[in-house]
Amino acid sequence: MVKKFPIGWGTLEILEVTVGGDKMYQQIAWTVTLFLVFLIALAFSFVYGESKRLNEYGPIQKKGYKIRKYYFIGILAVMAIISAVTLTRLPYHHEAAAEDYKSVDVEGIQFAWNMSEDKFVVGEPIEFRVTSTDVTHGFGLYDENLQLIAQTQAMPGYTNSVYHTFDKPGKYQILCMEYCSVGHHIMVKEIIVTDSERGNE
Amino acid sequence: MEYVIKPLAKKAVMWHLITTAIVILLMMVFGVMMLLNQGELISISPELFYKIMTAHGIGMIGIASLGGLAIMWYFLSKYLPLNPKVLVANFIMFLLGVVSVLIGIFGFNFSDGWTFLYPLPSQSAQFGGPAGALFFLSGILLLGVGFLVIYGYVAYHLTRVYGGLHKSLGWDYILGKKTGYGPPPAAVASTMVVICNSTAILAGAVVIIASILNILNPAIVIDPLLAKHLTYAFGHIFANCTIYMAVIAVYEGLSKATNRPWKSNKVFFIAWNFSTIFTLMIYTHHLLMDFAVPKWMLIVGQVFSYANGLPVMVVTAYGALLIVYRSGIKWKFWSLLFFLSMFGWLSGAIPAIIDATIVVNHIMHNTKWVPGHFHMYMGMGVITMIFGFMSYFNHQEGKVKENSWDLFSIVLYFTFFLGLCGSFLYAGRISVPRRWAEHLPEWVFSDQIGAFCGVLIICASLIFTIRFFMGIKSAGSQENSDLTKIA
Numbered sequence: 051m052v053k054k055f056p057i058g059w060g061t062l063e064i065l066e067v068t069v070g071g072d073k074m075y076q077q078i079a080w081t082v083t084l085f086l087v088f089l090i091a092l093a094f095s096f097v098y099g100e101s102k103r104l105n106e107y108g109p110i111q112k113k114g115y116k117i118r119k120y121y122f123i124g125i126l127a128v129m130a131i132i133s134a135v136t137l138t139r140l141p142y143h144h145e146a147a148a149e150d151y152k153s154v155d156v157e158g159i160q161f162a163w164n165m166s167e168d169k170f171v172v173g174e175p176i177e178f179r180v181t182s183t184d185v186t187h188g189f190g191l192y193d194e195n196l197q198l199i200a201q202t203q204a205m206p207g208y209t210n211s212v213y214h215t216f217d218k219p220g221k222y223q224i225l226c227m228e229y230c231s232v233g234h235h236i237m238v239k240e241i242i243v244t245d246s247e248r249g250n251e
Numbered sequence: 252m253e254y255v256i257k258p259l260a261k262k263a264v265m266w267h268l269i270t271t272a273i274v275i276l277l278m279m280v281f282g283v284m285m286l287l288n289q290g291e292l293i294s295i296s297p298e299l300f301y302k303i304m305t306a307h308g309i310g311m312i313g314i315a316s317l318g319g320l321a322i323m324w325y326f327l328s329k330y331l332p333l334n335p336k337v338l339v340a341n342f343i344m345f346l347l348g349v350v351s352v353l354i355g356i357f358g359f360n361f362s363d364g365w366t367f368l369y370p371l372p373s374q375s376a377q378f379g380g381p382a383g384a385l386f387f388l389s390g391i392l393l394l395g396v397g398f399l400v401i402y403g404y405v406a407y408h409l410t411r412v413y414g415g416l417h418k419s420l421g422w423d424y425i426l427g428k429k430t431g432y433g434p435p436p437a438a439v440a441s442t443m444v445v446i447c448n449s450t451a452i453l454a455g456a457v458v459i460i461a462s463i464l465n466i467l468n469p470a471i472v473i474d475p476l477l478a479k480h481l482t483y484a485f486g487h488i489f490a491n492c493t494i495y496m497a498v499i500a501v502y503e504g505l506s507k508a509t510n511r512p513w514k515s516n517k518v519f520f521i522a523w524n525f526s527t528i529f530t531l532m533i534y535t536h537h538l539l540m541d542f543a544v545p546k547w548m549l550i551v552g553q554v555f556s557y558a559n560g561l562p563v564m565v566v567t568a569y570g571a572l573l574i575v576y577r578s579g580i581k582w583k584f585w586s587l588l589f590f591l592s593m594f595g596w597l598s599g600a601i602p603a604i605i606d607a608t609i610v611v612n613h614i615m616h617n618t619k620w621v622p623g624h625f626h627m628y629m630g631m632g633v634i635t636m637i638f639g640f641m642s643y644f645n646h647q648e649g650k651v652k653e654n655s656w657d658l659f660s661i662v663l664y665f666t667f668f669l670g671l672c673g674s675f676l677y678a679g680r681i682s683v684p685r686r687w688a689e690h691l692p693e694w695v696f697s698d699q700i701g702a703f704c705g706v707l708i709i710c711a712s713l714i715f716t717i718r719f720f721m722g723i724k725s726a727g728s729q730e731n732s733d734l735t736k737i738a
């Protein structure tokens with residue numbers, strides 16, 4: 051699916067990578083990290099391999115500083131482009147805020163999740179209004195494949211809204227993402243998503 | 252003008268390093284215990300797991316700071332007339348703080364994590380009694396005060412020698428009032444650390460004192476979000492500064508090993524000034540999932556986290572590659588570790604920067620991706636610099652002979668540290684939450700791989716440590732110290 055983003059001087063068209071309907075930022079993060087760490091390892095291996103030869107430092111510095119200018123501009127350009135693309139898709143203010151969201155109250159408490167509703171329908175836009183009555187917790191929404199698909203912090207005194215529209219029926223889970231004491235790992239709640247109001251999973 | 256390091260300073264640095272070596276090994280054992288439990292290879296109670304987790308976190312950060320401080324002091328003593336009694340005083344404060352922290356954790360069951368989030372300590376105190384939290388928080392406060400005193404003292408001498416902290420950060424060279432080379436990298440890095448870590452400790456002190464008051468009198472409260480800002484301003488900056496102290500050894504060591512100058516020029520000063528500003532600013536990337544924080548502050552968190560990668564990518568690591576390239580270097584254990592530590596630092600910056608991207612953070616925050624990236628720059632960066640400095644110190648102050656174990660242990664350490672970090676990052680890629688005592692069956696394999704790598708990292712570290720202790724026996728007895736020769 052192609053999405054369009056205004057980036058100041060025009061419109062950027064991005065092919066959104068989807069697998070099973072879920073955005074694959076995790077896969078991108080993993081692949082990019084492996085690739086760049088490999089490149090860094092190559093650079094260090096090359097310099098190590100060349101380290102036993104002896105040349106005068108002055109010319110090496112001069113050439114090195116020249117290359118550095120382009121290297122700096124290159125990194126800066128990549129960072130600017132990634133920022134321009136990603137900052138248009140922040141999860142804080144949903145891009146279709148005018149849509150009619152179903153509001154669901156979520157309250158974290160050591161060591162459970164209280165929710166005003168725990169059964170949802172595919173295609174129904176949901177606003178999870180997340181807070182806590184004791185300490186800070188982390189609201190992590192996991193799909194059936196145990197993949198994290200959205201999260202926000204559950205804080206005493208604050209309500210954070212996270213928006214999600216389920217695109218597949220099934221059993222989803224809310225896991226605690228912020229350490230909240232010795233029962234942190236048992237703070238799990240299952241929610242059901244059906245493909246119709248009649249409740250077919 | 253250069254100074255001679257005093258015998259007491261050498262001894263104090265040596266005791267810092269001995270303590271650091273022992274604690275690093277112990278904390279590594281704690282780390283592997285957690286992975287073994289998550290990987291279902293041993294079984295410990297969640298209560299004990301979280302106590303170990305708390306000890307591992309504060310222990311590693313604390314000891315990296317102590318080791319980094321030893322490096323900073325040792326080299327800075329060449330350029331500033333430092334009184335080693337101040338270093339000794341800090342060491343005593345540190346030990347007292349550690350005792351208090353350990354009593355809090357293992358004596359009174361404090362297990363709220365080293366970046367405890369207010370009001371968790373007072374909530375835990377309601378069930379388990381206030382002693383654990385009070386011992387732990389007081390211990391951290393003692394550690395902080397010790398470091399604050401030492402940074403104040405270093406700031407005083409930097410100001411006396413260079414005419415102000417702005418001058419030791421090279422503003423005269425940036426503004427074009429002076430040309431050529433300025434204060435040595437050790438002084439520049441120390442200035443940055445003094446500014447950033449003093450700010451961090453003050454922020455930490457506020458939230459610690461607020462937490463203590465809240466435990467003693469629950470009617471005294473502060474805003475949890477403000478407390479979170481202060482906690483991460485402390486934790487993020489303090490953890491980052493460990494590498495900015497330890498990198499001084501790389502500047503001095505690689506310059507010596509290659510017989511090439513590594514001096515401060517205008518670009519170098521600009522990089523360190525930006526590092527100072529960015530390090531102070533970017534703690535907000537820990538709050539990207541706190542939607543109540545003003546949006547501009549979170550965007551600053553992303554943009555400046557990216558920018559904070561530039562000084563190391565473009566100046567420091569690039570400088571290390573340049574100084575080594577065709578230098579005819581005769582590799583020694585310490586110089587190889589210094590060189591590889593820059594690989595660790597640079598590699599760790601990649602997943603950190605990726606995680607600071609808000610849309611990525613939305614599905615990777617507080618997964619094991621996070622320990623993945625900080626183990627890269629802590630384990631393969633800071634700790635490698637400290638291990639390298641231990642060997643460098645022995646070379647300068649004691650007797651040490653290179654042998655085949657050196658290269659073997661370095662290969663072992665780096666191969667399996669990459670494996671460990673890979674297992675963490677992979678766990679983050681499959682959404683495994685961090686800080687869970689027990690793991691679901693789907694997650695266990697990555698933990699087992701991590702535990703296996705961790706055991707071999709401990710073996711390599713044990714070899715480093717044994718070599719260090721063998722060499723340090725004669726430390727101080729040699730006349731080969733560069734710092735002695737300066738006289």
